[in-house]
Amino acid sequence: MTVPRLELRGITKRYPGVLANDEASLCVAPGEIHAVLGENGAGKSTLMKIAYGALAPDAGEVRWDGRPVRLASPDDARALGMGMVFQHFALFETLTVAQNVALGLPAAMAREAARPWLAPLIERYRLDLDPDAYVGDLSVGERQRVELLRALAARPRLLILDEPTSVLSSAARQALFRTLRQLAQEGRSVVYISHKLAEIRELCDRCTVLRAGRTVAVLDPRATGQDELAALMLGEAVDRVAPGGAASAGEIALSVEALSVPAGEGERIGLREVSLALRAGEILGVAGVSGNGQSALFAVLSGERTAALDDAVRLHGRPIGRLGPAARRELGLRAIPEERLGRGCVPDMGLDENVLLTAPPSGGWLHRRRLTAAAAGIVSRYGVRAASPRAPARSLSGGNLQRFMVGRELEGAPTVLVVAQPTWGVDVGAAARIHQALIDLRDTGAAVLLISEDMDELLAVCDRLAVMAAGRISPVVTRAEVSAEALGRWMEGGWGHAAA
Structure with a gap:
């Protein structure tokens, strides 16, 4: 042998x-x-x-x-x-x-x-x-x-x-x-x-x-x-994702108009005249090869990077281009970044303390028991494996930390959710759970913008799709109008000029 x-x-x-x-x-x-x-x-x-x-x-x-x-x-x-x-x-x-x-x-x-x-x-x-x-x-x-x-x-x-x-x-x-x-x-x-x-x-x-x-x-x-x-x-069969009711898109919840952002230091690609409209009651997917402007788009939508013009980004019709993340959260927009440790969670802080990052206490008072109870609820409802609700974020596996982050933001009942790479490094069971949570959120009438490089994920959960390439965004099409092969061609910038 x-x-x-x-x-x-x-x-x-x-x-x-x-x-x-x-x-x-x-x-x-x-x-x-x-x-x-x-x-x-x-x-x-x-x-x-x-x-x-x-x-x-x-x-x-x-x-x-x-x-x-x-x-x-x-x-x-x-x-x-x-x-x-x-x-x-x-x-x-x-x-x-x-x-x-x-x-x-x-x-x-x-x-x-x-x-x-x-x-x-x-x-x-x-x-x-x-x-x-x-x-x-x-x-x-x-x-x-x-x-x-x-x-x-x-x-x-x-x-x-x-x-x-x-x-x-x-x-x-x-x-x-x-x-x-x-x-x-x-x-x-x-x-x-x-x-x-x-x-x-x-x-x-x-x-x-x-x-x-x-x-x-x-x-x-x-x-x-x-x-x-x-x-x-x-140890058991995987739950199938229920597609939910047919998407019934409503009013525009989040919009970007002719947004251009120069490439930052060390970046190769910024945003070039990006226009996009996300409607209530839909999941809009943004595909693309890493490094084609998706990170810049997420940063501008989440408030990490502000736009030059306030009305370049609108939330429920209100200009928010110059507002920061906290102000946008108060208006109903929440965001889940692709980088878990360092941006999504503070590694050495407990899960209960990490709840504070996007749900600050009212009145300025910290209630430790409430924080611990909130973290315990997220751990239980979203199947997070952690030693305790106070376990440091760095002690969780990547997939369990992702479940916690998704649960933390969904607990805030957002009207608009912007999420990047939600199932990166997540097992098939957890991925199904996260996908179901996004679909359930959509079915409540919320709007979800899903930035992902996983073609299967995008085709499985999105109602409409677009592609980013070289800082530009393609026309938006319905799921039924596009194939995986077409999306692959679009990732190289090979789309037509007809708008959806």
Whole structure:
């Protein structure tokens, strides 16, 4: 038998109030693309951090090429030939792309990274990055590509990818798959963590399923149906999203008129004459490849960035272009950013304290019990797995933190909700729950603007759709008028001139 490249035996890891891994196991062969599947909080990220030396297990053994190894840090793992792209980024925002790549490499390779070979590497993997751009000025999707570039630059023997395609376009995703298959053909191993069951069935040779911290199955995903995979992951069948009543769009709730915003420092694309009308009682989707102006649009709509003219943005007919986020919330607009830690939540604050970010206390008084009760209600109603309502935001998995953020904003009963990448890194069960919450909100008569790079998500929940490319926005069309193929062409700016 082939000696496993990486083997984890009986791994156990406890946190206060949480058993993250419970004698979990994983075996990855040379030249294999191996998926690790599980719902949010199942212990996938913790298991991978242990494999990479970022965490120490409380019990169990890590073996590399058949030999037991003790990994005191990621440096030890990298010295063996491992590379990892984390779901939550580990980048220096004040440094450039090239500098961040160099910092992730051994000294000899880091010197080489300063040479012109970095640009061809970016082109080879179709990562569409400017080596001289500062990471702090990049979108979430672009930052994920920097992490991927840094890992690939070290030429690893085993590459761990945690939700690598969450914010990649279809073309970029297929380019990544080609790269991963080439790595496997060269005898390298890939550990692929994803909630996208179709991707796992298309790409991976084997799949290890985790549930509640334990390994419950090892199987061939290509011979297993998506419903069966989902049931193994969740321990039950996945609830189907109910489409709700037919959308009955009402008055214009949020509008943008001829909005132009210059590209900020380090940005390549601003907004160019963007006009858009969102109506009450509908979900309007905005598709596009990351970095084409979606982040700027979200910032202007949420109030993070103000417009030059007050009437460039209107909420229920009222000019709000120069109002900040707090003033817009008072008028009924709430926003959920794509970046969870740092923008959506303060990492070291408890969930109860994070409730305050978008629901400040009336009269200026803080009532700790009320805050804790509010956070506990969100945790219960939206299926958030947390040690307690006071658990720090950083202690939650990405998907559970996303559930909390969605619940926090929906509890504010918005008349207009602007949300970016709501199911990025979220398991199939949680994604269905979030989609249902957005549909239910729409059915109350609220207006939802959904900015996403997930084509399946947009086609599943939206009533109307538009595409952003190069800072411009396409005509708006109904769901029935457009196909996934047409949207893909529009992402390259190839739309007609007829308005919907």
